[in-house]
Amino acid sequence: MQDDLLGSPASVRRGVVGLCEVLGVDDPTVQRRLMSAAGRWLRRAGRVDPEVDLTNLGRLGGRLVVPGDREWPVQIDDLGDEAPFCLWARGTVRVDEALAGAVSIVGARASTDYGERIAAEMAAGLVDARRGTVSGGAYGIDAAVHRATLAVDGVTVAFLAGGVDRLYPAGNTALLRAVVDRGGLLLSEVPPGAVPSRVRFLRRNRLIAAAGRSTVVVEAAWRSGSLVTARLAAGLGRPVGAVPGPVTSAASAGSHRLMREGVAVCVTDVAEVLELTGAAGDGVAELAEQEARRDESGARPHDGLDDRATATLDALPVRRPATVEALARSSGLAPHEVMSALGVLELRGQAARSEAGWRRAGRGR
Structure with missing residues (x-):
């Protein structure tokens, strides 16, 4: 298996030398480091067995989801070169459906009663608005979010730093099993059997940031990992809120x-989270019904829009899609304000999203 995947140690050395020649790297120190890194991966390759991984995952009711699959969540592609090659999923709900309109809520592991109460109230309120929740399955705020979502029969998704068969932390084993058993999902970019590590926790944060329509930080210390998630979300053009x-x-x-x-x-409450996210306090279905009635009455495109949504609609191109950053420059709004407005416009059928960005749609033309 090892030779099939990466070749012999000698072939790896030849490959590194060839790569350095192509890149014009003649520093012996850099070459030695590349050789050492390749050697470490070569040793790991001997333990790779995709068939065993898939068999073990199947016994747990899990599956492998890759880009191009019907249930692949397209928002993850916003990560560009940092997007995962696949997602290992455990749970019966489709990945794209579980993450559609979901909000990521993160915070401190060493949370306070205040923080856990606010996180639980927000999670339950989001379910009332027909939205799911996303978090990291950890102690503290993460656990409060998952528990509260399940308590009101909502859909919650936990991104794990290890394999979906490694329920970590151990103290949350029952909670993570409940997520799977009660209509939620466990997701990971690493295969079954992979052990959580500091690097994997840090890498996992970008998935939480990309998966949510917006990200809310409930409690976070000065150097909390939740700050990393928040900044990653902002960098992706997602609205970010903090309690x-x-x-x-x-x-x-x-x-x-x-x-x-x-x-x-x-x-400070779920209404403000929904406003940030783009639902303006209404459930998705209710808002869609309101817009259908407006269409029947012959209303004009700008009717019912606030100043931010109006400015964003005016900035939207008709043909070539524009990024959130480009729309922010055109409209004079902050990126998070544009994202909030785009959420409203999308629900009204006036904005359409593609891999390239956003453009006008429907009666917004």
Whole structure:
């Protein structure tokens, strides 16, 4: 298997030398480092057995989802070169359906009662608005989000840093099993059997950021990993919210930092989260029905839009799609304001999203 995948050690050395020649790398130190790295991967390759991984996953009721599959979540592709090659899924709901309109909620593992209560209230409120939740399956805020979503029969998705057969942390084993058994999903980019590690936790954060329509940080210390997730989400053009806490609480220092630096806007309840996300407090189905009635009455494209949505609609091109950043420059709005407005316009049938960006659609033309 090892030779089939990467070849012999000698062929790997020849490959590294050839690569350095093509790239014009003649530094012996760099060549030695590349050789060492290739050797480490070669040793790991001997343990790779996709057939065994798929068999083990199938016994757990799981599956492998790849780009191009019907259930592949297209928002993950916003990561570009950082997008995963596949997602290992455990649960019966389709991945794209579970993540459609979902909101990512993250926060401190060492959370306070205040933070857990707010996280639970927001999660339950999102389910009432027919939205799912996304988090990381960890202690603290993550666990509060998953529990509250399940308590009101909602769909929650946990992105794991290890394989979906490695329910980590151990103290959340029952909770993670409940996620699978009650209509949610466990997702990971690493295969079954993979052990969680610091690097994998950090890499996992980008998936949480990309999966959600928006990201909300409930509690975060000054150097919390949740800040990384928030900044990644902002970099993807996702709206980011942060819940304020007592100024004396170290558990909220990171949340306050995000607001002060302009990465996140202040959100205090689920209505503000929905406004940030683009639902303006209405359930998706209800909003769609309202827009259908407006169509029948012959309303004009700008009727019922606030200033942000109007500016965004005016900036939307008719033919060639534009990125969120380009729309922000054209409209004079912040990227998170554009994303919020696009959510409203999409639900009204006035904006359409593709891999290349956003353009006008339907009666928004």
